[in-house]
Amino acid sequence: MLTDSLLHFFEELGAEWVLWLLVGLGGLAIVVIIERTLFFRRTWVDSTKVSRELVEALRTGGAEKARGVLARVPGMPGGVLAAALDAYEHGVEAVEEVIYGAIAQERVGYDRFLPVLGTLGSSAPFIGLMGTVIGILTAFSALGSGLEGNVLKTEVMSSIGEALVATAVGLAVAIPSVVAYNAFKSRIKAMSANTEGMARLVLAHLKSESARAEAANGRR
Numbered sequence: 001m002l003t004d005s006l007l008h009f010f011e012e013l014g015a016e017w018v019l020w021l022l023v024g025l026g027g028l029a030i031v032v033i034i035e036r037t038l039f040f041r042r043t044w045v046d047s048t049k050v051s052r053e054l055v056e057a058l059r060t061g062g063a064e065k066a067r068g069v070l071a072r073v074p075g076m077p078g079g080v081l082a083a084a085l086d087a088y089e090h091g092v093e094a095v096e097e098v099i100y101g102a103i104a105q106e107r108v109g110y111d112r113f114l115p116v117l118g119t120l121g122s123s124a125p126f127i128g129l130m131g132t133v134i135g136i137l138t139a140f141s142a143l144g145s146g147l148e149g150n151v152l153k154t155e156v157m158s159s160i161g162e163a164l165v166a167t168a169v170g171l172a173v174a175i176p177s178v179v180a181y182n183a184f185k186s187r188i189k190a191m192s193a194n195t196e197g198m199a200r201l202v203l204a205h206l207k208s209e210s211a212r213a214e215a216a217n218g219r220r
Contacts, residue, residue: 014138015162018131019169022124026173029120032113033180039110040187043075047194050077051201058205063088066202076106077195084202092207099199103192110188114181121178128170135163 050073057065063085070082083102087094139159 015131015134015166018127018134018166019162022127022131022166022169022173025120025124025127026169029117029173029177029180032116033176036113036180036184040184043110045073045075045077045191045194047077047198051198054081054198055201055205058202076103076110076191077198079106080195080199081202084199088202088206092203095203095206099196099203103195103199106195107188107192110191114184117177117181117184121174121181124174124177125167125170128166128168128173131166131170132163135159135161135166139163 050069053069054066057069061068067082067085070078070085073081080099080102083098084095087098136159
C-alpha cells in the first residue's frame, strides 16, 4: 500500500536532513541580517540636521549650494534630494513627480534580501514540523517493531527527541527572521517618510521662489 511505502520511505530518510537544512537556512538568515544591518547603518542620515543645512543652502545659495550639502548625504535621502534638485529648473510639478519616482527607485535597494527573511520566517516552522512528523513516525515504527526493554525505550526516546529538536530549530530560525524583517521594514518606512519630508522642503522653497517670481512679473 502507498501508506506503508511512504512510511518506510520516511523511516529510511530520517529527520536529520531537516535539521541540517534548518541549520543552513539559519546561517543564511544570519548573513542577511548582518548585511542589512550594516547597510542601514551605512546609509543612516540625521534628517533633522540635513533638513536644516539643506534649507539654509537653498536660501543662501540656491540649488548649486544645496548640491554641495547633498554630496555628503548617503542613501535614500541623498539620492532622492539630488534627483529633486536636478529637476529644480523644470518647475514644481516636475520636482514633485521626480520625488515620488526617486523614492520608489531607492526603496528597491533598501528592500533587497528582505523577502529571504520573510520567507524564512513563514516557512521555517513548517520545515521543522516536517522533521517532527518524521521523528514521530519513526517512534511509532519502533513501538511496532517488536523491540523490548531498554532497546525499545532508547529507540523511541531518540526518535521523539529528534522530533522535538526539529521543532525547536525551526522556531529558532523563524523568530529572529520575523523580528529582523519587521524591524527593517519599519526602518524603511521611517526612512521613506523622512526623505519625503526633506524633499517637501525643497518643493516648498521652489514654490516660494515661483510665487515671488510671479509677483515680481505682476508688478512690472
